[in-house]
Amino acid sequence: MHREGINDNNVQPEDILCDFCGNTAWANDIPCVEGHQGSIVCGNCLTVAYTELVLAEAGASTEETCRMCLEHRDDPVWAGAVEPVASICKRCAKQASAVLNKSKQWEWAKPAP
Ligand SMILES: [Zn+2]
Ligand SMILES: [Zn+2]
Numbered sequence: 001m002h003r004e005g006i007n008d009n010n011v012q013p014e015d016i017l018c019d020f021c022g023n024t025a026w027a028n029d030i031p032c033v034e035g036h037q038g039s040i041v042c043g044n045c046l047t048v049a050y051t052e053l054v055l056a057e058a059g060a061s062t063e064e065t066c067r068m069c070l071e072h073r074d075d076p077v078w079a080g081a082v083e084p085v086a087s088i089c090k091r092c093a094k095q096a097s098a099v100l101n102k103s104k105q106w107e108w109a110k111p112a113p
Pocket of ligand 1: 020046
């Protein structure tokens with residue numbers, strides 16, 4: 001997400017916050033994946049989300065839509081820690097993990113079982 005009150009025509013890296021932990025991941029060289037409408041999940045959150053949703057097959061059910069794909073799914077989701085609380089669906093956690101895992105820009109590996 002974008003920091004509140006910024007100039008949308010001149011977005012700086014430190015204006016871009018992870019929707020799930022609220023950190024300025026982009027400016028701190030933490031890997032990030034973009035979702036719809038400027039949503040961002042950082043590699044740290046993705047590690048936790050992937051581990052919980054895919055490896056542990058856990059997660060919570062919610063009526064909320066996924067912050068990344070803006071769709072509601074019946075699959076469990078992982079929820080972030082900052083208000084307004086964002087959730088990421090299993091499909092997005094998998095897709096974003098695949099993107100980061102493949103990216104040559106980042107040293108990010110999918111969590112292993
Ligand atoms: Zn994060
Ligand atoms: Zn999703």
